[in-house]
Amino acid sequence: xxxxxxxxxxxxxxxxxxxxxxxxxxxxxxxxxxxxxxxxxxxxxxxxxxxxxxxxxxxxxxxxxxxxxxxxxxxxxxxxxxxxxxxxxxxxxxxxxxxxxxxxxxxxxxxxxxxxxxxxxxxxxxxxxxxxxxxxxxxxxxxxxxxxxxxxxxxxxxxxxxxxxxxxxxxxxxxxxxxxxxxxxxxxxxxxxxxxxxxxxxxxxxxxxxxxxxxxxxxxxxxxxxxxxxxxxxxxxxxxxxxxxxxxxxxxxxxxxxxxxxxxxxxxxxxxxxxxxxxxxxxxxxxxxxxxxxxxxxxxx
Numbered sequence: 001x002x003x004x005x006x007x008x009x010x011x012x013x014x015x016x017x018x019x020x021x022x023x024x025x026x027x028x029x030x031x032x033x034x035x036x037x038x039x040x041x042x043x044x045x046x047x048x049x050x051x052x053x054x055x056x057x058x059x060x061x062x063x064x065x066x067x068x069x070x071x072x073x074x075x076x077x078x079x080x081x082x083x084x085x086x087x088x089x090x091x092x093x094x095x096x097x098x099x100x101x102x103x104x105x106x107x108x109x110x111x112x113x114x115x116x117x118x119x120x121x122x123x124x125x126x127x128x129x130x131x132x133x134x135x136x137x138x139x140x141x142x143x144x145x146x147x148x149x150x151x152x153x154x155x156x157x158x159x160x161x162x163x164x165x166x167x168x169x170x171x172x173x174x175x176x177x178x179x180x181x182x183x184x185x186x187x188x189x190x191x192x193x194x195x196x197x198x199x200x201x202x203x204x205x206x207x208x209x210x211x212x213x214x215x216x217x218x219x220x221x222x223x224x225x226x227x228x229x230x231x232x233x234x235x236x237x238x239x240x241x242x243x244x245x246x247x248x249x250x251x252x253x254x255x256x257x258x259x260x261x262x263x264x265x266x267x268x269x270x271x272x273x274x275x276x277x278x279x280x281x282x283x284x285x286x287x288x289x290x291x292x293x294x295x296x297x298x299x300x301x
Contacts, residue, residue: 045226046222047077050219053217054165062213063193063212063214066078066192067217069197070196072263076263078167081108083105086102086104106138111131113164113167115169135160166180177209180209181212184212227266234270235248247284247287248286254287273285
């Protein structure tokens with residue numbers, strides 16, 4: 001089917017685009033492709049602590065450092081705070097009418113940047129201002145209905161972006177960290193670096209950057225009680241179970257024991273549980289189902 005709007009196509013007259021099949025082309029868009037509707041975001045105590053930390057960095061315009069083991073929810077909390085999922089889906093719409101800028105993006109005024117594994121100095125030097133400037137322009141677009149930096153000068157140099165979150169900060173080499181410090185010095189916004197445990201010791205070797213860190217936050221795993229509460233909301237028990245709910249409660253306790261508060265493992269295990277239930281046409285949750293799902297994962301082996 002030919003495109004309806006010539007302005008939204010790369011194809012010329014009598015062009016069927018077969019060169020995309022035989023040529024060497026990079027991905028059209030650098031952001032993630034559209035995804036299915038994710039499960040509802042679960043607000044936890046650690047996420048609330050992250051919000052307090054991010055708000056403080058954003059208000060006082062310092063550099064903040066966040067670290068924690070893999071899978072506990074650091075990236076998930078940061079993306080939710082910045083409204084990154086809504087922003088990426090809003091940006092990928094190829095229509096003349098963009099629609100309103102996502103409300104979460106306007107509230108947070110936060111840019112989210114993830115360096116690639118082999119990020120060069122040039123990529124970082126271009127990526128940071130691009131991510132931040134887009135947020136500033138989005139605020140202008142929402143307030144004025146147009147983007148003109150010669151008229152609305154407050155959005156120049158990312159002036160309306162209040163916070164920059166850099167995920168996977170462990171990937172930044174010495175030059176990249178120096179670029180972050182230089183960008184922070186030349187702008188009036190807060191910056192959060194998110195990384196693995198030990199990043200705080202590594203950054204201590206860079207005194208000029210380390211002296212600018214005003215807030216630190218350790219993102220911990222969920223406690224057993226809180227994880228139990230999260231699972232109870234996500235996996236409600238049957239209305240009138242024959243055993244009084246003992247099997248369901250035992251299954252939830254088994255999930256808590258297996259995952260040890262790791263959000264990523266919880267999500268993977270619940271996916272396998274749903275698969276086991278679908279294959280066997282089961283509705284209830286039992287310890288046997290949890291054990292069958294566990295055996296399909298690397299964890300526990």
